[in-house]
Amino acid sequence: MTTPFTHRSRQGLLTLLAFACASGLMLAAANAQITTVFYILLENRCWNDSTTDQPIVTGTSENTSGGRTAPAQIRNSAAAPFLNALCTPNSTAPAGSFFATNSISPSAQVSYCTCYHNAGANAANTTASIHPSEPQYVWMEAGNNLSKLDDNDPYGTAQSVAQIAGFLAANPSFSNESFSSLLQNAGYTWKSYSEGVNQFNTAGGNFNNLNQTGGSSGNGTLDNTGAGHTGVLPSSLWTVPLASFSGTSTSYVNPYNGTHQFNFACKHTGQLFFPATNGSTNTVANTSTSNPMAQNYPPLPQLAVDLANNTSATYNVITPDQYNDMHTALSTAFTYTATSANNFFGNGVTYTAGSDQEQIAQGDNFCATVVPLIMNSTVYKAGHAAIVIWTDETEGSPQNDFNHTLTEIIISPYCKGNAYASNLNYDHSSDINTWQKVFGVIASTPTGFLNGAANPSNTSTAAFAGVGNGTGGYGWGVGGLDGYGMANDLSDLFVAGTIPATLPGLSMTPSGYVYNRHTNTENQTITVTNVLSTNITTPIYIVLGQLSNNTSLLNQTGTTTNTMPGSPYITVSPSGLASGASILVPLQFSAPTSGVISNNPVIITTAGTP
Secondary structure (H helix, E strand, O other): OOOOOOOOOOOHHHHHHHHHHOOOOOOOOOOOOOOOOOEEEEOOOOOEEEOOOOOOOOOOOOOOHHHHOOOOOOOOOOOHHHHHHOOOOOOOOOOHHHHHHHHOOOOOOOEOOOOEEOOOOOOOOOOOOOOHHHHHHHHHHHHHOOOOOOOOOOOOOHHHHHHHHHHHHHHHOOOOOOHHHHHHHHHHOOEEEEEOOOOEEEOOOOOOOOOOOOOOOOOOOOOOOOOOOOOOOOOHOOOOOOEEEEEEOOOOOOOOOOOEEEEHHHHHHHHHHHHHHOOOOOOOOEEEEEEEEOOHHOOOOHHHHHHHHHOOEEEEEEOOOOOOOOOOOOOOEEOOOOOOOOOOOOOOOOEEOOOOHHHHHHHHHHHHHHHHHOOOEEEHHOEEEEEEEEEOOOOOOOOOOOOOOOEEEEEOOOOOOOEOOOEOEEOOHHHHHHHHHHHHHOOOOOOOOOOHHHHOOOOOOOOOOOOOOOOOOOOOOOOEEOOOEEEOOHHHHEEEOOOOOOOOOOOEEEOOOEEOOOOOOOEEEEEEEEEEOOEEEEOEEEEEEEEOOOEEEEOOOOOOOOOOOOEEEEEEOOOOOOOOOEEEEEEEEEOOOOOOOOOOEEEOOOOOOO
């Protein structure tokens, strides 16, 4: 029997703090903040579809009765027991699962959107269609599809990167920046874990290294079972995966669905379409191991290693291959067996090879495996992380109205929780707007936001506003899946005050590390600038979250009690900072005992204790 959280306010968070500590899942302190984000990306599937192009309730039967051929929805699908448990208040976890072990409901720390729509959609279906997949992932990074309306690889014959560059050159009002590039310029870290990339081939090299001979995928075929090839490929062999690949290999067993099939698609990784984050030029792909961005693209098995070592990034994007993201059904039958790996959420049903329901079960199995893995990690238990389960585009006809919604599920100690259903209208710009404000990264645009991230989502017409209120059995009202109003960000899913109302007025630019042999220290300088037109009058601090345990900050002011408790911090200015002014903040670290120094710096202003 699980015990649900039912918090709805910061007072509720504090009331339940002692219980949360006992279970190992920290809840947010009143003035703490989100410092780490994990995105799990799903594909081509509506959360809800209130039209007649598919059954309202989907079970194990196929979705072709009555001429309905659109892919089945996830909500209330028997093939998605895990995702539906997350979004059902007071849901009960299977015995032996992570949730049962910690005596919490799967929905305890969950909020989700009932009216999250395709990019550019509106209630009247009068906007241009922005499909297929790739434009959504470009939008996820840039706040716009930047002319992309296809699924071409970044380079090669189609040259998607060059197309985007050409569009930007012809349309200078659009920013050429991306969210991940803003993060790295501000000193934050990001990683893109894609399934199938940077893994061994049978010859012991990198399967996706295009510089090897023997075909586009290198010598040999994909291998995770051969002698010496069962672990993670050494990072010195990683490359940026700039070409898609798929196939079967008897030397490879997919750790989630148990088959020999693999299918990596570049179109599902937004960072690959921007030179600042793919380490290439607008026209020439850099597929060498010397590409400076290669370490940002670890193989998916590295995720478990990073979680165990507390070395995940500030922003982490997890991309299943097309057999585990609900995009493509397997060529063999899939039995969704309840196992310890998927936290016993499997329903025991065998799904027909190539079927629509099989696709849903494959993706649900993946999420049931990965989400608890993250929740059981040190970084999540510290109480400052958020997990977002996201889907790229709606399916059905018409795709761009408000009758079709996407999956947007957030799991965090900061969520209102107990499957809180937010009834506002959202789209992909809502995500960018949210995380730009959380991490304080400012684009070179008049608003500071990346392109469309400055704009609220399209609202419902007066005739339909509020009918999709999420209170019915299937999460919609009579007239469609229209929300109660517009949303600039995702703040309604979180307890009040979690998401800043505006972009912060401080930018942070770190230097590289310089070794001082006389003092045996590593030294770094961070430039803090007030970009507002007004003065900041409260004290300013830099908190070094997740500082690697191979070093220490020698000139720290102290350790935090509220923001990432126990982290070293340094005072930037006790009296604030004038408009336009900058301060150079020196950081002195002890020489690392091994490896390199890593941390996630966060700048905060507070009159209280950091």
